[in-house]
Every structure is written in C-alpha cells, then in structure tokens.
Amino acid sequence: MPHASTPLRIALVSLHTSPGAEPGSGDAGGMNVVVRHQAEAMASLGHTVDILTRRSSFEAPDDQQLTPGVTLRFLDAGPAEPVAKGDHEAFIDEFRMRLAALGPYDLIHSHHWFSGMAALPLARQRGIPHVQSFHSIAADESTPLSAGERAESAGRMAGEAWLARESDAVVAISEAEADTVAERLGGRPDRIAVVPPGVDGALFHPAAEAPQGRGYAVVAARLQPLKGLDLAIEAIAAVPGPLRPDLVVAGDASSDFDGYVEELRTLAAGHGIEAGVRFVGPQSRANLATLLRGARVVLIPSHSETFGLVALEAAASGVPVVAAAAGGLREAVVHGETGLVVDSRDPADWAEAITTILADPGLARRLSLAARERAEHFDWPRSSVGLLAVYAALLRPGTAGVLPQLASA
Template identity: 55%
Template sequence: MPLRVAMVSLHTSPGADPGAGDVGGMNVVIRHLAGELAALGCEIDILTRRTDPAAPTVVELAAGVRLRHLDAGPAQVRPKSEHEAYIHEFGDAMSTCGGYDLIHAHHWFSGLAALDVARAWGTGMVQSFHSIAAAPESALAEGERPESPGRMVGEARLAREANALLAVSSAERRTIVDRLGAAPDRVTVVRPGVDVTQFHPAGERESGAGYLLAAARLEPLKGIDLAIEAVAGLDPQVAPELVICGGATSGFEDYPDQLHQLVAARGLSGRVRFLGPCSRDELAALMRGARIFLNPSHSETYGLTALEAAASGVPVVAAESGGLVEAVRHGETGLLLHTRDPDAWTGALQALLTDPARVARLARGGRAHAEQHTWAQMAQRTLAVYQQLIGA
C-alpha cells in the first residue's frame, strides 16, 4: 500500500505561481517535494484554503499529487495576517477528509490546524515552519507588520508537540531548538533542492551583457529598497539595469509605489525595471540573462532564489542572514554582506562588475554547488523521516 500523506498549506496554495500575494519559496518547496514523493510511491494530497468560490474541490497537479480546497473563512484572497482566525475552521474541514497515514504541516497556521486532527486520527504529524517569528526584542524593519498575536505561542507549542520537525537549514534548526524549545533529536535538517534542468546557465554571451536581478515578493522584509540604494551608488559607466521580479505581498499593496518613489528620488528612472510576478519558466529565463543576483532580505530561512541563481551560473550578492549563509558560499558562489550599509553593497557590486574573471569563477562554483542539491534528495530524506515516524 502506498503511503498516503496530507500536506497542509493553509494560507497559500502551492498551485499558484510565486512572486505575489503570499506565494513564495514555501509554495515552490511543497510543490516539488510533493511531486518527488509521489515519484517514490507516495500518494500526496495538498490541503489548502479555498480562495476562489469557482475553484474545483480537487485538482490533480501531477501523477500522485492532488490539491484539495477546503472551506475556511471567505472564499477570497486575504492577507496572511488574517489567517490565524481561520485555523479552527480549517481544522474542522480537515477532520472530514481522513484516510491519511501521516500529516505534514507547512507553516504554523497549518500546524495548529492539523495538530488536534492528527491526534483524532491517530496519525503522526511532521512540522515544517519555513519561517519563524522574530525574537521579541527584534526591531521591525520600517513598514514591516508585527507578528500575528498567537504566533510565538503557537510555534512553541508545535515545537513541543509535533512528532517530528523538519528544518530547511542549520540556522533554522538552531532557532527551533534554542528559541522554541524543541528536543534536538526530533529536528532534522532537510535542505531544499533546485531543478538544475529548468535553472541552467546561458550559453556564451558578450562580455558586460546582462542586468542585475532581484526576485521576491514586494514587502519591507525582502529589502528591495537596499538593492535600489546600492545601484544608485554605482558608477554610471559600469552600472547595468536593475530588474525586479515580484508583486506586492497581501497587505502591502502600496509598497511597490514606495519603491517606485525611491527609484525616482535616486534619479534611477529608466535604469530600474519592475516586471511584476513571474512564472517559474519566466524566472528561470531571467536568471540566465542576469550578471548578478541580489538578495538583500532582512531574514531568510534558507533563500531558495539564491540557489536558483547559482544553478543558473549567476553570482549572488546576499545579506548574511539566516539560511542564506548556507544557500550562498561566500567567495565560492557569491558574496555575503554582514552590513546593510548601501555603500558597502555598492562597493561589492562595483568590484564584481569590473572583474569578469572573478564573476566567471563564482558562476562555475555556483553551478557546482547547486548540482549537489536536488529535489529528489530532499524527498528521499523527507521520506526517511516519515518512515521512521510511522515505524515508531
């Protein structure tokens, strides 16, 4: 009998393209992980909240992978911060599904909805956080939303009560153990992969061709303003165009306007291009055409786009935060900066733009690094955790 797994993604659908609303790296991970687990013989149902009254109840995403829309809250897209109010209703909807050998919850909303359901079914529950609330003493970035009221308590409860916890980086594992209080032997690091066929280097191109690229949902946490400030300081003789791929996060619909105003204030009109949300194929094509990829995020649990850039043979300049120190190997696949001083970022970019030999070395190192991280490997390690839990 195949292993039947309910993957829970309450607040965002893995059937949607990343880059806008609350659709980001977590969605990419769930979609690829589910597909690879199905290839290993599992049957995967992804349970998500209905946001469109016309959406079918069940959608087959791939062989062995189904997306199930559950009714909880209004059937419309709502800001992520509102989803705490839908946890109990979503759990009630989950309880009518049944027939699963295991639940794998993604994000704390999903975990709290699934915890009592797993107990009622007598099944084990695996928790992946994907992001964890900032420490209480951390200052919010300008314009950043405060945490949902129950998040810190909820994450600590999941760390104590979930049967197993998966972390996407050693940095996240430390947070789960040290801050949330999980027993170390219940936390396993399983890093994300990258599709090295979809994300691959471009062929030979003219020296100096290409642009700087940033790809993220547009919200203060992602730090795109720092990318703009860094480009503003570049020597116009060597400064390429900055291309920004991504749309506004739910609840931050006015943030793109703030970025446009910053571009105008820095005299960069015509040198910065906003593309809006991009499909996975469009992002892969953009990566291939870039000279340098920028990830100035204030916090990343891992930094999937940095790995995708590496697979594309594009050096990464990233903030030294969270899991980015594992997604990017400083001096081998890109540069990690421990400061948010725009002048330091400008200097790092200027140094790379004027040193094509170094860029080529970083590009080769990035591709080699990415080839060691596949989605199949992630699925195999995840399945090993499932099997150990069921066996116990």
C-alpha cells in the first residue's frame, strides 16, 4: 500500500457512459461532469488518473489524454455502438476482463452500479480498495416514481445492495443520497462519506446585466421521464401570458426514450405553447453556461436527484432555481434564499413559484446574489480534496474503513 501522501494511481470506472461526452447527450449527465472534473482536479495535485469506459463507437481511440495526468481509456465490451442503458448489464463480465489487463492501480473508484459489478471482484482479487458512487439508486416498482429510478435491468437492485455492503467505502454526493444508501441498500453508515460536487465559477458566472422582458426559462437534462420535463411544460403553460417566458430545453433523449421528445412537443402543442418551447439539443459546457446566465429562471422538476448539478451551475450563474423537493435538490437549493423548492407536482403550484420570481425583480435579484455567493463555496479542487481524504483513509495502514469527517462537510 502506498503512503497516503504519495502520488496515487487511480482508476475511475464509468462503464456505460463516457465522461468525455457532452452532458445531456445520450446517457451523459451530471455523473459525467463529476467524474471528469474530480479526475482533472486530482491530477493537478500530482495523481495519475485513468477513466475507464466502454467503447461505443468504432471511431473511439484506445485512449485519449484529457489533461496532463488524466487518460480516458475505451474498453471493448459489447458492440462498438450506443445501446440502451439497461443493456449494459450484459457487458459487465467482458468489461471486467478488459479492465483486468490494465493497471496497476492503488484503488478503483466505480461510478454507477454497472461499473461496480465489473470492478469490485477485480479489486478484491488484487487486494486494493474499492470505492463506489451510485449517482442514482433504483426504487422498487411498487414505490412512487419520486422515490428514485426504475431498475433498467434485472440485476440492478440486488447489485446496488451488494455494492453498498461490500465496497470499502461509498461516496455519496449529498446527505440525501447517503441516507438512501444506508436505508434502502443497507450500507454501513461508517463506510459512507459525503463529498459534494463543485462548479467552475469562472465558466458559470452571472451576466453583466439581469435579463429583461419575458425572456426564457431553462431546463437542462437528459430527456427522459425521470427528469419531469412534462411538468416543466405544463408549469410554463400555466404562467400568466404577460409574464410567460419561453422554455428552452437543453439535452437529448437516450436510446431508451427515442420517442420522448415528440411526446413533449405534442404536450406543448396541446397547451398552445408549442411556439414558445425550444428544444436546442445537448450543449457544450461553454454554451450551457451562456444559456444559463441569460435565463430568467432555471427549472429542475426531476422526480429524483441525488444532488442536481444543474442547480449548482445555475446558482453560479446567478440565476434563481425552481426545483422539486426531491432528494439532494433540497441541499442544492436553499428555499427562499437561492431559489424556491416546490413540495408538489401540481403545475399550478409550479406556475405560482415561477410567477413569484418573474413578477418581483427585487426578489429575483436577492435570490441571484445569494445563489452566486453560496456557489462560491463549491469548487472542484475542494471536492477533489474531500475525495482524496476518503482514499487516504482506505490506504493508510490500520485505519481502513475509518472515513474522515471532513469528507462529509
């Protein structure tokens, strides 16, 4: 085992989605952003990081250097083409075989349950620590959708519970996710650490002047039912006409939900606002930052979120957020201070919250300033230091399993 202060060789496993892909495209979302930015921040401190993902295109190289010290490696497992997220369970064993040829690593950190199922047996075989992050956790079909995601494939619920119990540490992105890992999956609380994400406050920054007129609202997400985009459309439709902003939808449908965009267009047409709902597709980080800072308000109507990274990016952009009272969104948005949290899925309640902000420039300004101030406490260097403290606790002789309190701050 290396000494905790020596440079580490770290494997970050992201089997089903590449952290090199633009968030909002296919299955790329907040997890991709977290993995890439934490990797880059750790590499800037002298560590060597491999990000390991499945090859989903024949054009993908074997490896690609993202920044000095960070290499993205594409492993052959299943067809070299995009596939539905749930189908990745069939590629776990083959991915583990490819993973076994790489290294050596001081520890393996898996992101999402597919990755953990591939990597945990290999970590055990090599005698190195395994860290698990879920980013989303399945809920039983008998529970309301607001309780979490559905299990896209047969082994998910059992697999997540096994990983929560057997991994050396579970890193959650919020206190809400940590509670879910303990209560729903049976993870040991003393093996769960909360490491909040960060935001690039230079890229995501407020506009020089507040937007004027009706303007637009933004919802940025993978286009799938879990993200509650139908509620966003219905809420905007219920805002009084003189105040009603356009709705800009940034993101793309994954292969699991090919017809979802047309369903949303039909819904908008049914409410008579099809001309005011614009689907702009997945955005680069720079384009998303520009889009957010020009918005009057950002909507996050998800049924479930472990944190809600877009809420933090909106806050850094000085834009008030209206968010669902779901999971980590209660931590990402401070109700009445940086935005409004709606404990209802009634479009009328959402329209009232949106209208409250749009109709009161003073309130919007106060929310904007407080949001930016709070976002400045979240950055990727701080997030990576918290993560490295978890790694150090696992690698330090005689203290494995005793996770640092600072990682939960």
